[in-house]
Amino acid sequence: xxxxxxxxxxxxxxxxxxxxxxxxxxxxxxxxxxxxxxxxxxxxxxxxxxxxxxxxxxxxxxxxxxxxxxxxxxxxxxxxxxxxxxxxxxxxxxxxxxxxxxxxxxxxxxxxxxxxxxxxxxxxxxxxxxxxxxxxxxxxxxxxxxxxxxxxxxxxxxxxxxxxxxxxxxxxxxxxxxxxxxxxxxxxxxxxxxxxxxxxxxxxxxxxxxxxxxxxxxxxxxxxxxxxxxxxxxxxxxxxxxxxxxxxxxxxxxxxxxxxxxxxxxxxxx
Amino acid sequence: xxxxxxxxxxxxxxxxxxxxxxxxxxxxxxxxxxxxxxxxxxxxxxxxxxxxxxxxxxxxxxxxxxxxxxxxxxxxxxxxxxxxxxxxxxxxxxxxxxxxxxxxxxxxxxxxxxxxxxxxxxxxxxxxxxxxxxxxxxxxxxxxxxxxxxxxxxxxxxxxxxxxxxxxxxxxxxxxxxxxxxxxxxxxxxxxxxxxxxxxxxxxxxxxxxxxxxxxxxxxxxxxxxxxxxxxxxxxxxxxxxxxxxxxxxxxxxxxxxxxxxxxxxxxxxxxxxxxxxxxxxxxxxxxxxxxxxxxx
Numbered sequence: 001x002x003x004x005x006x007x008x009x010x011x012x013x014x015x016x017x018x019x020x021x022x023x024x025x026x027x028x029x030x031x032x033x034x035x036x037x038x039x040x041x042x043x044x045x046x047x048x049x050x051x052x053x054x055x056x057x058x059x060x061x062x063x064x065x066x067x068x069x070x071x072x073x074x075x076x077x078x079x080x081x082x083x084x085x086x087x088x089x090x091x092x093x094x095x096x097x098x099x100x101x102x103x104x105x106x107x108x109x110x111x112x113x114x115x116x117x118x119x120x121x122x123x124x125x126x127x128x129x130x131x132x133x134x135x136x137x138x139x140x141x142x143x144x145x146x147x148x149x150x151x152x153x154x155x156x157x158x159x160x161x162x163x164x165x166x167x168x169x170x171x172x173x174x175x176x177x178x179x180x181x182x183x184x185x186x187x188x189x190x191x192x193x194x195x196x197x198x199x200x201x202x203x204x205x206x207x208x209x210x211x212x213x214x215x216x217x218x219x220x221x222x223x224x225x226x227x228x229x230x231x232x233x234x235x236x237x238x239x240x241x242x243x244x245x246x247x248x249x250x251x252x253x254x255x256x257x258x259x260x261x262x263x264x265x266x267x268x269x270x
Numbered sequence: 271x272x273x274x275x276x277x278x279x280x281x282x283x284x285x286x287x288x289x290x291x292x293x294x295x296x297x298x299x300x301x302x303x304x305x306x307x308x309x310x311x312x313x314x315x316x317x318x319x320x321x322x323x324x325x326x327x328x329x330x331x332x333x334x335x336x337x338x339x340x341x342x343x344x345x346x347x348x349x350x351x352x353x354x355x356x357x358x359x360x361x362x363x364x365x366x367x368x369x370x371x372x373x374x375x376x377x378x379x380x381x382x383x384x385x386x387x388x389x390x391x392x393x394x395x396x397x398x399x400x401x402x403x404x405x406x407x408x409x410x411x412x413x414x415x416x417x418x419x420x421x422x423x424x425x426x427x428x429x430x431x432x433x434x435x436x437x438x439x440x441x442x443x444x445x446x447x448x449x450x451x452x453x454x455x456x457x458x459x460x461x462x463x464x465x466x467x468x469x470x471x472x473x474x475x476x477x478x479x480x481x482x483x484x485x486x487x488x489x490x491x492x493x494x495x496x497x498x499x500x501x502x503x504x505x506x507x508x509x510x511x512x513x514x515x516x517x518x519x520x521x522x523x524x525x526x527x528x529x530x531x532x533x534x535x536x537x538x539x540x541x542x543x544x545x546x547x548x549x550x551x552x553x554x555x556x557x558x559x560x561x562x563x564x565x566x567x
Contacts, residue, residue, distance in 0.1 A: 080310075221519065
């Protein structure tokens with residue numbers, strides 16, 4: 001009997017995966033067919049632009065002035081990202097703890113708290129950081145704080161959700177032993193849940209720093225500084241070589257953060 | 271498994287050493303992080319004072335409130351707000367559909383590139399213990415692919431779009447390609463890490479039974495890796511749909527283009543309507559993705 005049930009389940013899994021593949025390919029095919037493919041798809045001279053842009057990647061401008069500017073703008077980008085991430089942590093971590101529902105004792109109150117916390121987090125993260133930035137700047141005026149808040153709010157939504165899930169995923173057995181020793185839910189949280197979830201929370205925060213640097217780099221679009229600003233200016237001058245210099249600064253920044261985070265990650269989760 | 275674009279992948283590391291860095295690395299990292307936080311905030315506060323406008327003040331709170339009620343919600347205006355007109359709703363609908371198409375096209379291209387390359391970016395298959403013939407060429411290919419992943423991933427979609435508009439005419443295609451370039455790096459890296467984290471035993475037993483490189487790939491690696499790749503791909507779609515509007519600012523397609531136009535024409539109630547449509551398709555994509563992920567299980 002049991003073997004039979006098992007066989008039926010495997011069959012449906014394989015079946016539903018097949019359906020999934022069909023659905024995904026059909027959706028992609030449909031969207032491909034919706035694009036107007038004709039001579040107007042490419043700009044006239046678009047192909048030579050490909051060559052110029054790719055060629056410029058091998059001949060970036062490396063004069064002293066450009067490099068100095070690159071370092072200054074790279075720091076601006078990092079500062080926006082780090083400040084934005086601190087806002088995200090201060091805002092997102094407490095809401096995330098509430099959304100995880102691990103501290104609640106009474107079921108009714110816990111459902112309400114988890115509900116509003118999740119809704120707030122979902123709202124924070126559904127709007128892209130650049131859209132937030134644009135709205136802030138139109139509403140209040142051009143200020144670096146707009147970029148910081150614009151990065152901080154959606155990232156709070158993301159960090160909060162991930163922290164909530166990590167806190168829920170902690171294995172229950174060690175927590176039960178704390179409880180049976182008379183620990184309150186708060187103590188279980190402080191001495192059990194939080195330390196156990198910490199490595200994954202830390203590595204996810206690091207990953208978000210990397211995303212924050214990218215997000216800070218595009219804040220130029222709404223009129224703020226940073227590496228994206230210089231890329232934009234260089235492209236307006238059709239100076240692809242200089243644009244690539246700043247792109248390489250961005251790539252190096254992201255690679256550095258990636259290296260740092262992988263070093264820490266391998267240490268804490270080993 | 272954690273949601274939101276890059277699930278924390280627990281990688282079974284292909285490299286032999288378990289803890290290559292001493293406990294000092296964590297301590298130094300915390301100190302460095304604190305220095306960065308303090309320095310960044312000093313810089314930000316200094317810079318915002320230079321700019322003259324104080325962002326956090328009663329004055330700016332009043333301005334923000336005015337913008338929200340008067341401009342976005344159109345409460346004090348004589349004209350009917352755009353989001354109360356059925357005709358404008360109908361005008362925006364095809365743009366929302368275009369945005370959806372752009373995101374599907376973007377993730378489709380990105381997956382194709384990632385599927386074609388991820389195997390070359392997996393350390394264990396290329397140079398590690400699963401590559402008994404691992405020569406110099408394979409090593410070079412591995413680093414080339416990894417380098418490509420880093421470059422495409424490090425540059426955000428919007429900046430790729432700045433470059434792409436020199437090549438393609440405005441529309442949903444350039445936006446989709448900008449999305450695809452960035453996300454092929456993201457998906458490629460994730461897929462490579464999936465392969466690096468695979469249980470090596472099925473692959474080894476295939477090898478010891480005499481299977482060649484290609485056979486190990488098709489019967490050992492792909493059956494384990496592909497279902498997880500599809501899950502990641504769907505998670506990533508949820509992120510991409512949020513970015514599609516931003517790419518549309520530059521590539522002139524879908525909701526993003528209309529958002530930019532309405533902003534610069536001060537048609538703020540239309541902006542509100544676009545944001546409503548935007549939130550709508552974001553929620554829709556989250557639901558579809560969750561449903562499809564259930565199929566993948």
